[in-house]
Amino acid sequence: MIEVLIFATLNGLVTGLLLFMLASGLTLIFSMMGVLNFAHASFYMLGAYFAYSISLYLGFWPALIVAPVLVGLLGALIERYGLRRVHKSGHVAELIFTFGLAFLIEEAVQFFWGRATKDYRSPDLLDFPLFTLFGQNFPAYKAFMIFISIAIFIGLYFVLTRTRIGIIIQAAITHPHTVANLGHNVPLIFMAVFGVGTGLAGLAGVIAGPVLTTFPGMAMVLGSIVFVIVVIGGLGSLAGALVASLLIGLLQSYAIASDVGMPDLLAWLGISFERDHPLNDIWRLTLPQVAPILPYLLLVLVLIFRPSGLFGKRES
Amino acid sequence: MSILQLQGLHKQFGNTPIIRDVSLKIAAGEKHAIIGPNGAGKSTLFHLITGRHTVSSGSILFKGQPIHNRPPYEIARLGLARSFQVTNIFPLLSVFENIRCALLWSQGYKYSFWHLLGKAKALNTRTEELLVEIGLQERRNLPAGELAYAEQRALELGIAIASGAEMILLDEPVAGMSHSEAKNAVELINRVTAGKTLVMVEHDMNIVFDMADKITVLVYGEIIASDVPSKIRGNAKVQEAYLGEVVEEHSHA
Amino acid sequence: MLKYVSWALFAVALIVLPQIFTSILSVSILNQMCIAIVFALSYNMLLGQGGMLSFGHAVYFGLGGFMAVHALLAIENEQMMFSVTLIPLVGGLFGLCAALFIGSFSTHKAGTVFAMISLGVGELIAASSLILVSFFGGEAGVSGDRTYGPPFLGFDFAQNIEVYYLAAAWLFLATVCMYLFTQTPAGRMANAVRDNPERAEFIGYSARRVRFISFIFSGFFAGIAGGLFALNYEILTEQNLNAVTSGNVLLMAYIGGLGFFIGPIVGAIVLTLINSVLSNYTDLWLLYLGLMFVLTVMFLPRGLTGFLMMHRTPWHLGKLHLLAKPYAVTAVPGSIFVFSMVCIVEMSHSNEPTFNVFGFALDPSSFLSWGALIIIACLAFIALRRTLPSLRDAWDTANAIDTKPGVRP
Ligand SMILES: Nc1ncnc2c1ncn2[C@@H]1O[C@H](COP(=O)(O)OP(=O)(O)OP(=O)(O)O)[C@@H](O)[C@H]1O
Numbered sequence: 001m002i003e004v005l006i007f008a009t010l011n012g013l014v015t016g017l018l019l020f021m022l023a024s025g026l027t028l029i030f031s032m033m034g035v036l037n038f039a040h041a042s043f044y045m046l047g048a049y050f051a052y053s054i055s056l057y058l059g060f061w062p063a064l065i066v067a068p069v070l071v072g073l074l075g076a077l078i079e080r081y082g083l084r085r086v087h088k089s090g091h092v093a094e095l096i097f098t099f100g101l102a103f104l105i106e107e108a109v110q111f112f113w114g115r116a117t118k119d120y121r122s123p124d125l126l127d128f129p130l131f132t133l134f135g136q137n138f139p140a141y142k143a144f145m146i147f148i149s150i151a152i153f154i155g156l157y158f159v160l161t162r163t164r165i166g167i168i169i170q171a172a173i174t175h176p177h178t179v180a181n182l183g184h185n186v187p188l189i190f191m192a193v194f195g196v197g198t199g200l201a202g203l204a205g206v207i208a209g210p211v212l213t214t215f216p217g218m219a220m221v222l223g224s225i226v227f228v229i230v231v232i233g234g235l236g237s238l239a240g241a242l243v244a245s246l247l248i249g250l251l252q253s254y255a256i257a258s259d260v261g262m263p264d265l266l267a268w269l270g271i272s273f274e275r276d277h278p279l280n281d282i283w284r285l286t287l288p289q290v291a292p293i294l295p296y297l298l299l300v301l302v303l304i305f306r307p308s309g310l311f312g313k314r315e316s
Numbered sequence: 317m318s319i320l321q322l323q324g325l326h327k328q329f330g331n332t333p334i335i336r337d338v339s340l341k342i343a344a345g346e347k348h349a350i351i352g353p354n355g356a357g358k359s360t361l362f363h364l365i366t367g368r369h370t371v372s373s374g375s376i377l378f379k380g381q382p383i384h385n386r387p388p389y390e391i392a393r394l395g396l397a398r399s400f401q402v403t404n405i406f407p408l409l410s411v412f413e414n415i416r417c418a419l420l421w422s423q424g425y426k427y428s429f430w431h432l433l434g435k436a437k438a439l440n441t442r443t444e445e446l447l448v449e450i451g452l453q454e455r456r457n458l459p460a461g462e463l464a465y466a467e468q469r470a471l472e473l474g475i476a477i478a479s480g481a482e483m484i485l486l487d488e489p490v491a492g493m494s495h496s497e498a499k500n501a502v503e504l505i506n507r508v509t510a511g512k513t514l515v516m517v518e519h520d521m522n523i524v525f526d527m528a529d530k531i532t533v534l535v536y537g538e539i540i541a542s543d544v545p546s547k548i549r550g551n552a553k554v555q556e557a558y559l560g561e562v563v564e565e566h567s568h569a
Numbered sequence: 570m571l572k573y574v575s576w577a578l579f580a581v582a583l584i585v586l587p588q589i590f591t592s593i594l595s596v597s598i599l600n601q602m603c604i605a606i607v608f609a610l611s612y613n614m615l616l617g618q619g620g621m622l623s624f625g626h627a628v629y630f631g632l633g634g635f636m637a638v639h640a641l642l643a644i645e646n647e648q649m650m651f652s653v654t655l656i657p658l659v660g661g662l663f664g665l666c667a668a669l670f671i672g673s674f675s676t677h678k679a680g681t682v683f684a685m686i687s688l689g690v691g692e693l694i695a696a697s698s699l700i701l702v703s704f705f706g707g708e709a710g711v712s713g714d715r716t717y718g719p720p721f722l723g724f725d726f727a728q729n730i731e732v733y734y735l736a737a738a739w740l741f742l743a744t745v746c747m748y749l750f751t752q753t754p755a756g757r758m759a760n761a762v763r764d765n766p767e768r769a770e771f772i773g774y775s776a777r778r779v780r781f782i783s784f785i786f787s788g789f790f791a792g793i794a795g796g797l798f799a800l801n802y803e804i805l806t807e808q809n810l811n812a813v814t815s816g817n818v819l820l821m822a823y824i825g826g827l828g829f830f831i832g833p834i835v836g837a838i839v840l841t842l843i844n845s846v847l848s849n850y851t852d853l854w855l856l857y858l859g860l861m862f863v864l865t866v867m868f869l870p871r872g873l874t875g876f877l878m879m880h881r882t883p884w885h886l887g888k889l890h891l892l893a894k895p896y897a898v899t900a901v902p903g904s905i906f907v908f909s910m911v912c913i914v915e916m917s918h919s920n921e922p923t924f925n926v927f928g929f930a931l932d933p934s935s936f937l938s939w940g941a942l943i944i945i946a947c948l949a950f951i952a953l954r955r956t957l958p959s960l961r962d963a964w965d966t967a968n969a970i971d972t973k974p975g976v977r978p
Pocket residue numbers: 329334352353354355356357358359360361401
């Protein structure tokens with residue numbers, strides 16, 4: 001029991017932190033530009049694929065640096081030549097644009113790399129169990145993921161609170177319209193924020209690719225969950241995104257690791273149903289089965305009862 | 317009988333009080349002007365009355381009914397219409413549709429999906445009449461967002477008066493208009509609000525003293541005077557707090 | 570008058586089309602079109618007319634479709650007895666019920682919040698459909714048979730062409746109803762709320778209620794489309810209510826043009842054709858589709874219909890002919906550019922030793938063919954850019970109103 005709990009917590013932490021790496025970029029972009037970037041997870045996928053290709057020639061470590069930079073540059077270019085054009089047509093048009101972008105990137109990935117899963121592996125250097133608990137291994141690579149994620153947050157926190165650009169960005173988050181009046185080059189800041197945000201997503205892809213497998217559907221799998229997170233956390237709130245990421249990561253991890261379900265609940269309540277009861281499917285549900293839908297359930301509940309999200313101030 | 321009654325109204329945004337203990341009675345049929353320096357809280361007062369903002373404390377009675385903290389659409393249905401200081405129209409709809417929409421509820425169509433607008437004779441004639449009245453019949457098929465500024469202001473006014481509400485609140489209806497445009501607008505306002513209650517925020521003192529039966533002066537969220545124009549003109553407090561300054565500004569301009 | 574003529578033309582087209590395109594394939598494409606048009610129109614009730622961006626519209630389509638298949642099964646098992654011509658109505662009513670429930674909490678706001686709720690609900694239902702096997706049939710889906718019901722005017726709907734005429738009848742009916750809805754107070758207020766929800770509240774309308782009404786009608790018509798799908802394919806799977814289907818209908822409506830009633834019709838027709846024709850020629854068609862969509866959002870925000878409608882002013886001014894030559898001049902390098910780019914893309918993707926274009930055999934392994942294509946593409950692109958300024962000038966001239974008395978400047 002206890003070992004299940006420990007491993008579920010560790011795995012949940014890994015997922016949660018990974019999700020936050022995506023969610024933080026998404027939040028940053030949203031706070032600055034008001035754009036909910038539907039294609040955010042596609043940049044994450046690009047990160048994994050770029051890193052895969054680079055690692056074939058240069059190995060994992062250079063890829064860890066180069067791939068996110070490339071993704072960020074691509075993101076900045078897309079902001080400059082695509083999004084900015086659409087900006088004048090309003091937020092709905094921007095959302096539709098990024099939706100189309102997600103579609104296009106998925107197809108482009110299939111074009112360049114094919115449909116099959118890529119054999120993108122974690123580096124040999126980290127290919128050993130960090131520790132063994134109750135006969136179960138905890139891979140060093142996962143610890144590395146945790147380490148990278150935390151390092152990124154500390155870096156992000158430092159940049160946002162201690163540097164000039166960070167202070168401008170913060171000002172833009174709370175007073176989106178006033179920053180331009182202060183004479184800062186807002187388009188350039190937008191481009192940079194979009195580049196950094198997508199670069200962060202790319203980095204998440206680089207480190208997640210070996211664990212969550214690198215295949216053309218990987219953006220879809222994570223994309224809507226990341227959306228769920230930023231909405232649950234409250235659009236534009238970094239703290240909310242962190243809490244929601246960990247919440248979802250842990251929730252899913254626990255749900256998958258658990259082996260309880262409706263049958264146990266019914267038995268505990270002393271209720272029983274015939275096998276051919278019309279709602280039989282529901283009476284036989286188990287928690288691991290419903291794990292994939294939990295985030296969406298949570299999203300709908302949050303949006304109904306607290307439309308601005310857990311930490312949201314702005315209702316947009 | 318007063319048609320609108322504000323009692324001990326307070327409003328604060330965060331910790332900043334914007335409206336402080338405002339009490340006011342407006343009689344049915346009165347033409348009432350609210351004046352005050354920029355940022356005094358005039359628009360906020362309108363927002364409170366029409367349900368755009370909730371009140372922090374105090375009450376608002378319209379025809380004896382409490383209306384504070386009720387949603388705008390319920391207040392509008394009671395017969396209280398308003399215009400906005402910042403033009404607030406339906407930009408993609410044609411000018412004609414803008415006016416027609418403003419008429420729909422008062423003509424009893426509610427949320428109907430079983431009436432065809434094209435077949436609604438009375439509704440369409442009334443819309444045409446209003447278009448003529450606000451002088452936009454030439455522009456009837458143009459999307460409202462493409463109108464010139466003064467035309468948008470006229471439309472803004474048209475939407476407010478369309479429903480024929482008993483009480484109309486106009487927030488700086490002639491701001492930004494040229495002299496002749498403003499004159500036309502004032503005539504229009506006089507015409508369509510005949511027999512109705514009008515509350516108007518306006519910075520142009522000539523118009524205010526011309527039109528108003530009563531003037532309320534709001535400064536820093538407080539009413540410092542509320543009286544007939546002749547008394548307001550002589551009121552020392554008003555002179556000091558407000559009028560002197562404005563008269564000076566006008567003479568410079 | 571013009572209105573009645575267009576409706577009559579629409580009806581005639583629906584009747585005549587399968588007589589012109591008689592092959593089995595074309596009838597099946599026509600069936601798809603009927604379904605897609607109803608679905609896209611119902612989507613536009615939300616996005617184009619009501620300003621609600623939905624990422625989960627397939628929910629109502631799929632739920633309606635599943636219910637319709639269950640109705641077919643009930644007829645087959647003789648638990649119920651009614652003509653299968655009414656199956657789309659079953660789908661519609663179920664779509665409406667689902668929309669009643671979901672709309673009760675999701676129409677509170679438009680914009681991003683609405684989009685997110687629709688996404689969440691969509692994912693939730695798509696994922697649940699794999700769990701609730703007795704209604705959704707799991708991965709395999711649920712299938713029925715449309716031929717068991719009592720014959721309708723002697724037809725038992727065993728053949729696709731019979732289904733086509735049934736679908737066309739429903740399409741016509743649904744289109745008329747959706748058009749009429751745009752002409753009602755509720756429909757017009759939906760536009761007003763889309764434009765400015767706040768002001769709508771000050772003229773007596775609850776923005777939420779207005780959205781809700783559009784929302785349930787939209788669910789109803791999406792359900793009808795789902796019912797038509799059930800009749801045509803006799804099977805529904807999880808794919809019919811997942812995000813891909815939802816995305817597809819967004820594409821159709823947007824590419825067609827959101828601001829016009831016929832926009833989604835155009836979009837549905839174009840996309841169905843692309844879907845069925847292009848996919849025969851290349852397995853990269855989704856890539857082209859994605860590119861086309863992104864370019865549409867960037868350059869034609871009002872869609873294909875909007876592009877056509879842009880020409881109304883020159884038409885009224887009698888200056889349309891001024892555009893013919895500049896268009897032709899731009900089209901030549903434009904099509905060469907697109908064509909050579911497509912060749913490059915296809916060639917890099919092909920595994921064949923030779924790649925045939927217009928009788929030329931290109932060798933994907935030789936630098937020569939690559940070089941030639943790339944040079945052609947670059948030249949065409951440069952030429953294309955050269956032609957743009959004169960096209961723009963011609964456009965301005967064609968739209969300029971000559972100052973005549975009585976015409977507003
Ligand atoms: N939603 C809000 N949140 C915070 N402060 C607000 C809000 N709305 C208005 N204020 C503040 O309340 C004060 C009064 O604003 P209001 O618009 O009512 O002034 P006004 O008398 O209409 O001025 P003007 O003549 O310029 O229109 C201003 O200082 C404004 O900054």
